[in-house]
Amino acid sequence: MPSHDRVIAVSHLSKTFGPVRAVDDLTFEVHPGRVTGFLGPNGAGKTTTLRMLLGLVRPTSGTATIGGRPYHRLPRPLRTVGAALEASSFHPGRTALDHLRTYAPQVGVPDARASEVLDLVGLGGAADRRVGGFSLGMRQRLALATTLLGDPPVLLLDEPANGLDPEGIRWLRVFLRALAAEGRTVLVSSHVLSEVEQTVDDVVIIARGRLVHASPLDDLVRLARPQVRVVSPDAAGLTALLARGGWTRAGDPDATGHAVDLVDVDAATVGAAAFAAGLELHELSTRNPGLEGLFLDMVATPAAPTHPEVAA
């Protein structure tokens, strides 16, 4: 299958449920050969987006496609997309093997594939046990096995790490990375960045149905580096100090040139250089949000709008 057939594309996608704008003009792409984290707090609109990708919810506007087609236009959808939206919807009386054998004909694969995928997810030894007695972690593995029945090149996994212990999370990380290394497109939702931080190559972050950030994880890590804020009343002196130091600015300088944020340098080094240059500083501070802190800042509910005319 050509690699563009594995691209997930969401374009100006919106969904309203009555008064609730669950997904709001969302645009992003997910590429093959990479694990992409689809991140946002509870209620951000992740599941609704995944459901629209799977044709289970009709968009209010915009498109959600796989290989350029909406799900219902895929020639062999169950062989193209493996999706696990809920880990709890198993018939409790069925064994793991029976569960998979029930799906095998729908997907169009032989019964033998059921045992194969159970082995793949490390549940071979529990094939004949009833699913009702499975732990949440085992259910997650069984859900993953179900998605793999048709050997699909695209995987949509809703919170697959939920309920896994640290060992299970490590196992999942290795497993998902191997699936991506085979050239698959792997989209994994989570509301906790730290849970998937070591698994994903790319991140798509949403909040309140809207896109907040999309980039390789490395770019986000760079944004999360400690920053040193330097403020001086002497804009020209500050510019000269920065030129001599050769430090990297975190973003654009403010319009006045009196304040800058620097990365890859510590406050002591900047302070010493300013002292040596006789440059007056009004602020020299370090901010270290860390990756999770940056994520939480990004998805934080904006402060309620103020109404100065009321407050006055």
Ligand SMILES: Nc1ncnc2c1ncn2[C@@H]1O[C@H](COP(=O)(O)OP(=O)(O)OP(=O)(O)O)[C@@H](O)[C@H]1O
């Ligand atoms: N069928 C529905 N009818 C009405 N509102 C819905 C429906 N499905 C989702 N919503 C609302 O849309 C918003 C987004 O929900 P969604 O489940 O997509 O978020 P999520 O990011 O997956 O959250 P979580 O991490 O809690 O699963 C929420 O406010 C939710 O209550």
